[in-house]
Amino acid sequence: MARSNVKFSWQKNHDHGEEKLLSSNPSNPSCDALRSLHDIVSRFARIVGLDKTDIPLAVYKGSFGEKCFIHSKVIASTLRTLAKKTYNLTDRDLRRHYKYTSHSLQAGAAVILHAAGINAIQIKFLLCWRSDSFFLYLRNVAHLLEQRNLGYSI
Known part of the structure; x- marks a missing residue:
């Protein structure tokens, strides 16, 4: 099919x-x-x-x-476990500085897609964003700085 x-x-x-x-x-x-x-x-x-x-x-x-059942708590727990192992974080680090949730996947996907050259309209469609709020997650990303230095706009 x-x-x-x-x-x-x-x-x-x-x-x-x-x-x-x-x-x-x-x-x-x-x-x-x-x-x-x-x-x-x-x-x-x-x-x-x-x-x-x-x-x-x-x-x-x-x-x-x-x-x-897969739900937000299962996703958050899995992300936190992965972050602890990947970045060598403690439980205290996670509580103080990092909030890994199911929303982290969607926000992270927006950053990854944008860094890969996918335009804003496509990101909005692919990730089912109703608003342009995903732009908030694109700040402080090295790829955007490189584009800005080359004279490109978002």
Whole structure:
């Protein structure tokens, strides 16, 4: 299948019932939205069962085989664990200076996409930003300074 419309019954931005067109990416399977969706639905079928339509798709099997849900606290905990190991931070460092949350992924993605040369309209579309508030995260980024020095605008 090359493309498919997918209806999201629950969205964080309250656009419940929103439909999005997803497409296959055979040249880069790690960026293939349809393959990812297939993997998510397959995992859900194994862990929960396809007849459970009132449960979010974001599930995984825990350490003891139990059904667990992916939510903001799980994401924040995972990000903090990764940050501690990557940057050799202490729990005190994390509490005082760093607030790793699920929002960090979206803000970080905006910075990464912009540094890769993706324009603001594309970033807004790709990351489902309703406003231009992602510009707040683009400050103090070396790539932007280099562009400014070359005379480019954001």
